[in-house]
Amino acid sequence: DTEVTQTPKHLVMGMTNKKSLKCEQHMGHRAMYWYKQKAKKPPELMFVYSYEKLSINESVPSRFSPECPNSSLLNLHLHALQPEDSALYLCASSQGLAGGRIEQYFGPGTRLTVT
C-alpha cells in the first residue's frame, strides 16, 4: 500500500479565515512533506518533518503553520492567506531522509482557492 490521503480535496477560503489541510499515511514512513504547486509548474517544497520534528522550512511565510501530531498525520494550518496562495497543496511521505529510503509518495492534493 503506497497511499497518502489528503482532505479536503477542494477548499475555498477568504483572506480572514482559518482553515487546516490534513494528510495521513499508514506506510510506517517517518518523513512527511508539504509542497505547493502552481499551475504548469513543478511542486515546490515548503516543509519537511522527520520523526515528527520539523527538519526543513523553506522560508515559508508564517501564515502557513505545519503540525505533525504523530507519525501518521501531518497538518497545515492556514491563516490570513493571500489570493496568490491559491494553489494545489501536496503532501508526500518517505521511509526516511537518507540512505536507500527517500523515494517520496504523494497524495492527490488539496486544491486551495483564496478569495
Add this chain to the structure above:
Amino acid sequence: GESVGLHLPTLSVQEGDNSIINCAYSNSASDYFIWYKQESGKGPQFIIDIRSNMDKRQGQRVTVLLNKTVKHLSLQIAATQPGDSAVYFCAENQAPGANSKLTFGKGITLSVRP
C-alpha cells in the same frame, strides 16, 4: 527540457511508438534521481528511480538512463499508450545526507496520438 513562461514543453508521440523524455539536472553532487508522472487533477505518481552509482535501470515498460558526465537523465517509455499522457517531472536529491530533499525539474507534457 526547459519551459518557457507558463507553457510546458510538449512531446507528441504516436500510440505504440517509444517515447524518450529528457532532463538536464543541475548539481553534480546529486546522488539520487526520480521520475514522476502527474495526470491532470492528481498528485505526482512515482515511476522509477536511480542512484548515482548506476547508469541504467529498467522497470515495466520504462527505462531510466543516467549520464553523470553531462548531467543528463532520460526516461524511455516502450510502446507508449494513451494512458501515458501526462506531465512528467524529473527530480534530484541535491543534498545527500540527513537533510536530503528533492528538487523538481520544470516538467514535460507527453501527448499520445491515437
